[in-house]
Amino acid sequence: MSSTPPTGVLGIDQRGIPTHACLVCGSTVFTIHASFEDYEIVAWWMDAECTQCGSPLTAPCPADRPIEEL
Numbered sequence: 196m197s198s199t200p201p202t203g204v205l206g207i208d209q210r211g212i213p214t215h216a217c218l219v220c221g222s223t224v225f226t227i228h229a230s231f232e233d234y235e236i237v238a239w240w241m242d243a244e245c246t247q248c249g250s251p252l253t254a255p256c257p258a259d260r261p262i263e264e265l
C-alpha cells in the first residue's frame with residue numbers, strides 16, 4: 196500500500212533536504228523503514244513519508260546536523 200498523494204493533489208515531494216517536520220502539514224511523525232537490535236533502532240532509511248499527509252520526504256540523521264550545533 197502506498198499513501199503517496201497523486202501529483203498536484205495533496206502534499207509535495209520534499210525529498211532531498213533532511214527535515215524534522217513536514218512542510219505541508221507540519222507533522223513531525225514520519226513513516227520510515229528501520230532495523231532493530233537489542234530493542235533499539237540501529238538504522239533507518241532516509242526515504243520517508245509524512246504519516247499525516249503522505250508527502251514523500253527525507254528523514255534526518257546525525258550526519259545532517261550542522262557543524263555549529265555540535
Ligand SMILES: [Zn+2]
Pocket residue numbers: 206217218219220221222245246247248249250
Ligand atoms: Zn505532511
